Amino acid sequence: MNNKVKGNLIIIGGAEDKYGDRRILKETVLLSGGNDSIILIITVATEYQKEVGNEYIDIFDQLGVKDVKVLNINDRQDANKQKYADAIYNASCVFFTGGDQLRISSILGGTLADEALLRAYEDGLLIAGTSAGASAMSQTMIVSGEDDDSPRKCTLKMAPGLGLLKGAVIDQHFAQRGRIGRLLSAIAQNPYMLGIGIDEDTAIHVMPNGCFRVIGSGAVTVLDGIHIDYTNVSELKPDQPLALTNITLHILPASYGFDMNIRQPLLTYDTKQEETSIAHL
Amino acid sequence: MNNKVKGNLIIIGGAEDKYGDRRILKETVLLSGGNDSIILIITVATEYQKEVGNEYIDIFDQLGVKDVKVLNINDRQDANKQKYADAIYNASCVFFTGGDQLRISSILGGTLADEALLRAYEDGLLIAGTSAGASAMSQTMIVSGEDDDSPRKCTLKMAPGLGLLKGAVIDQHFAQRGRIGRLLSAIAQNPYMLGIGIDEDTAIHVMPNGCFRVIGSGAVTVLDGIHIDYTNVSELKPDQPLALTNITLHILPASYGFDMNIRQPLLTYDTKQEETSIAHL
Numbered sequence: 001m002n003n004k005v006k007g008n009l010i011i012i013g014g015a016e017d018k019y020g021d022r023r024i025l026k027e028t029v030l031l032s033g034g035n036d037s038i039i040l041i042i043t044v045a046t047e048y049q050k051e052v053g054n055e056y057i058d059i060f061d062q063l064g065v066k067d068v069k070v071l072n073i074n075d076r077q078d079a080n081k082q083k084y085a086d087a088i089y090n091a092s093c094v095f096f097t098g099g100d101q102l103r104i105s106s107i108l109g110g111t112l113a114d115e116a117l118l119r120a121y122e123d124g125l126l127i128a129g130t131s132a133g134a135s136a137m138s139q140t141m142i143v144s145g146e147d148d149d150s151p152r153k154c155t156l157k158m159a160p161g162l163g164l165l166k167g168a169v170i171d172q173h174f175a176q177r178g179r180i181g182r183l184l185s186a187i188a189q190n191p192y193m194l195g196i197g198i199d200e201d202t203a204i205h206v207m208p209n210g211c212f213r214v215i216g217s218g219a220v221t222v223l224d225g226i227h228i229d230y231t232n233v234s235e236l237k238p239d240q241p242l243a244l245t246n247i248t249l250h251i252l253p254a255s256y257g258f259d260m261n262i263r264q265p266l267l268t269y270d271t272k273q274e275e276t277s278i279a280h281l
Numbered sequence: 282m283n284n285k286v287k288g289n290l291i292i293i294g295g296a297e298d299k300y301g302d303r304r305i306l307k308e309t310v311l312l313s314g315g316n317d318s319i320i321l322i323i324t325v326a327t328e329y330q331k332e333v334g335n336e337y338i339d340i341f342d343q344l345g346v347k348d349v350k351v352l353n354i355n356d357r358q359d360a361n362k363q364k365y366a367d368a369i370y371n372a373s374c375v376f377f378t379g380g381d382q383l384r385i386s387s388i389l390g391g392t393l394a395d396e397a398l399l400r401a402y403e404d405g406l407l408i409a410g411t412s413a414g415a416s417a418m419s420q421t422m423i424v425s426g427e428d429d430d431s432p433r434k435c436t437l438k439m440a441p442g443l444g445l446l447k448g449a450v451i452d453q454h455f456a457q458r459g460r461i462g463r464l465l466s467a468i469a470q471n472p473y474m475l476g477i478g479i480d481e482d483t484a485i486h487v488m489p490n491g492c493f494r495v496i497g498s499g500a501v502t503v504l505d506g507i508h509i510d511y512t513n514v515s516e517l518k519p520d521q522p523l524a525l526t527n528i529t530l531h532i533l534p535a536s537y538g539f540d541m542n543i544r545q546p547l548l549t550y551d552t553k554q555e556e557t558s559i560a561h562l
Contacts, residue, residue, distance in 0.1 A: 147459075148429070148456060148457050148458065148459050149456050149457070150456045150480050150499050150500040150502075150532070150534070151500070151532055175429060175430050175431045175459070175462055176429050176430070177429065177459070178428075178429050178456070178458070178459025180461050181456055184532060199431050199522075217522070218431050218522055219431040219432070219522040219523070219524075223530075230546070230548055240534070241480075241498070241499055241500040241532075241534035241535075242500070242532055242534065243500075243532060243533055243534050243537050243548070244530075244531065244532040245531045245532075245533075245546040245548075246529060246531065246546075247529070247530040247531070247532075248527060248528070248529060248530070249504075249525075249528040249529070249530045250525065250526045250527065250528070251431070251432055251465060251522075251523055251524060251525040251526075251528075252524055252526075253431070253521070253522035253523065253524050254522075256524050265511070265526040265527075267511055267524070267526075
């Protein structure tokens with residue numbers, strides 16, 4: 001982890017509860033500063049910016065946030081406007097909606113908005129993202145791959161992401177779309193990278209100390225390839241199934257956490273304090 | 282493993298190739314004795330015994346086996362007929378078709394046919410099974426569970442299986458149906474058990490020495506829970522997602538193997554010799 005970073009991330013596996021308990025979105029508001037939050041919704045991932053933006057405005061309104069705005073960035077010209085960068089600097093939370101992660105990286109990458117995100121995050125901004133907005137957090141992100149399949153060579157497409165989360169590759173809709181094969185394919189290519197698979201209505205809250213804790217109704221799957229003692233990934237032809245031995249796997253539901261610095265799970269046991277007990281990690 | 286056993290198992294993850302390369306079925310014939318095999322197809326798992334039986338008769342005919350019979354066992358009275366038990370003793374290979382694994386165990390369990398299977402296997406019989414016929418090989422078998430879901434408490438149903446494969450729980454259609462969650466739920470309940478998830482058109486050949494090798498076009502996922510250092514499985518309410526830490530995971534495609542005695546993968550490297558090279562393990 002980058003020791004300079006003071007910001008937090010909330011990385012959501014998609015399909016977060018929007019009308020019931022809304023545990024993840026409530027936590028987002030809490031971490032952002034409660035009613036006094038300034039939440040900026042960035043809809044660049046989707047082609048339906050108006051509909052998606054309005055939905056999240058309503059939700060954060062209902063959760064009592066007084067200042068919610070949508071930033072509709074349609075192209076790189078927008079992303080280079082100083083007023084948009086300023087809106088990012090002024091926010092207490094930036095929220096990336098779902099859509100296509102390649103829209104996020106190809107439109108924002110290298111622009112003033114991108115620079116603002118990185119700087120503001122280092123200075124303490126909370127950045128949340130769901131689905132495509134979750135994938136884009138990685139330095140190298142998963143763009144597409146086969147669901148419900150064994151890990152295979154070359155069926156996975158990756159691209160440079162926003163780079164907010166170092167040392168890990170995120171995958172979302174994880175259990176629901178049977179994505180362990182594609183996340184294994186990703187870490188096989190560089191076992192230093194942690195694979196973090198986040199279920200629907202589930203999120204990780206990544207803290208400045210390099211630990212994360214799990215929020216929501218599903219589980220987070222951590223794939224640690226650091227002890228892989230054999231893989232044939234460099235020898236195969238495209239589409240052949242991979243061999244991989246000695247991966248460490250952790251399944252972490254709400255209130256559990258993980259220390260990415262030492263690659264170890266954190267057991268909090270205290271599920272009652274889940275919503276406010278960040279300090280106990 | 283039981284040191285008395287001289288027989289072999291071929292445990293197939295379902296949907297094995299029947300009209301193309303037929304790698305798994307050819308291997309079954311080879312191990313059974315080639316053209317001189319006496320193959321007995323047991324259709325007890327399915328309610329469509331005639332159709333399924335005829336299909337496999339045609340396939341093994343095409344593969345040059347001179348003596349292929351179907352044993353239509355419909356109920357426990359059938360399963361207690363001495364002539365059926367004798368047919369098992371006389372076969373060189375018994376092949377269990379797919380269907381419902383609970384039909385296999387509830388109709389065969391404790392009958393003369395069941396006893397014949399165990400004894401003949403100890404004496405050297407090759408027993409193959411696909412899909413439901415694969416699941417039923419375990420001592421405690423998976424009956425049903427949620428596909429494409431996180432591991433949760435009580436969503437998995439297990440039952441006593443035929444007990445041919447000791448120390449492991451089998452799951453089939455593994456990657457294709459997103460079943461890692463349910464297999465993790467199974468091993469969480471007793472981490473001594475290896476979890477063996479077999480993809481479609483993929484099989485393990487279990488040898489008398491307690492090793493298996495992989496055959497077919499997909500991969501086998503081995504989940505080893507022996508080093509699990511934490512699980513909350515005994516504390517949860519039904520349907521809550523499990524926490525599990527420090528599971529070891531191996532992905533093994535064709536020509537790789539696993540030594541179940543020492544819980545270690547076997548790397549053969551030599552893919553060209555796959556069809557005949559049993560000795561190299």
